[in-house]
Amino acid sequence: MAAKTIDTGVRTGNPTPETACNFQARTLNFRPSMSDKQKPLILTGAKPSGELTLGNYLGAIKNWAVMLDQYECFFPIVDLHAITVRYVPAELRRRTYQCLAQYIACGLDPEKSHIFLQSHVTGHTELSWILSCLTPVGDLHRMTQFKEKAAKPGASVNAGLLFYPVLMAADILLYNADRVPVGEDQKQHLELARNIAQRFNQTYSETFNIPEPFISKAGARVMSLQDPEKKMSKSDENPGEAILLLDSPKEIRKKILSAVTDSGREVRMAEDKPGIGNLLNIFSAVTDRSIEELEKEFAESGYGEFKNALADALIAKLEPFQERYRRLIEDKTYMHRVLKEGTEVAQARACKTLSKVYRKAGFIERLR
Ligand code: AQP
Helix, strand or coil: CHHHHHCCCHHHCCCCCCCHHHHHHHHHCCCCCHHHHHCCEEECCECCCCCCEHHHHHHHHHHHCCCCCCCEEEEEECHHHHHHCCCCHHHHHHHHHHHHHHHHHCCCCCCCEEEEEHHHCCCHHHHHHHHHCCCCHHHHHCCHHHHHHHHCCCCCCCHHHHHHHHHHHHHHHCCCCCEEECCHHHHHHHHHHHHHHHHHHHHHCCCCCCCEEECCCCCCCCECCCCCCCECCCCCCCHHHCCECCCCHHHHHHHHHCCCCCCCCCCCCCCCCHHHHHHHHHHHHHHCCCHHHHHHHCCCCCHHHHHHHHHHHHHHHHHHHHHHHHHHHCCHHHHHHHHHHHHHHHHHHHHHHHHHHHHHCCCCCCCC
16 A cells, blocks of 8 residues: 555654654653543634634533543634634734633633643644645535535635634544534534544554544534524624623623514423524523423413523523633733643644654655
């Protein structure tokens, strides 16, 4: 096979080539602990393309926070993904810090996980290029998120928007993640990442784990408050569509009370009740109570009483989070330390994978 004839033989004892990458790994002297070595690795992140929403929290971050003991956790803030749409540089910087403080305030403990910025680790974009050469453009054109974003009025349909899922595949494969916890909206991208990994393994020989999606049932897809057929997003244009994690109690109540509901007045899950169904899902995910229990409790209430109770639950849930956030966002020194430590571990692992990938793909090792 081609891969065998072009293999440079590093595995048989050749000295490791000097690269910017492995230089850093050596200087930082990273050694994973025994317990970390034995744990499966998860990797997942959010992009600082706007303020984090309740959808990001319930569909993703809340579930990551309970995985800290069971997995070795890599939580990048995927800032390079945030520039596929028009953006303001100063806003990106502000939102990146906000996202970091919100990760920690949501319970992603930096002592038990590796939190870093995608743009701080050499390897994401390099691997993405190699993977893009194995990805049919037709596969990318089929991605729902691309189609939706490209169809928005005034959208700039740049190559980055199309190649976004390849960069996402690189984010995952660079760390050889075993599992990727995401909301349901990212399932298609993850499937593509699996296909790309398989294609690389078949073309060059076994290199990547095939990552498994991990989609929690509760909150898997939080829908827009104004259009329950569409998911809640950071980039929603109408502020009434999404609850932001930093919304004030007044804003939260106003958004919930004006959320679209359906005809009738019964609070129950039904095909013809997508608006109430979405609010019930949110209520259930926020309070960890079952839908049946909530349906029973609000069987005699109208929508108004139900919505007010949901607003109360959300405000109570977000209050301690917001207090932690306010303390963290003021402490840049602490945030920089978290990023530095996370980057060191991530970079060491990324370098290892990248040098293996280059070798397998037939590149000559960089010389010392
Ligand atoms: N509405 C949602 N319901 C459940 N999960 C969601 N996620 C996002 N929206 C929902 C999950 O949040 C994680 C981080 O998402 P991301 O920032 O990487 O990108 P995204 O999915 O594109 O999020 P947004 O909010 O829709 O951003 P924009 O508007 O900028 O595109 C992911 O695990 C995602 O599944």
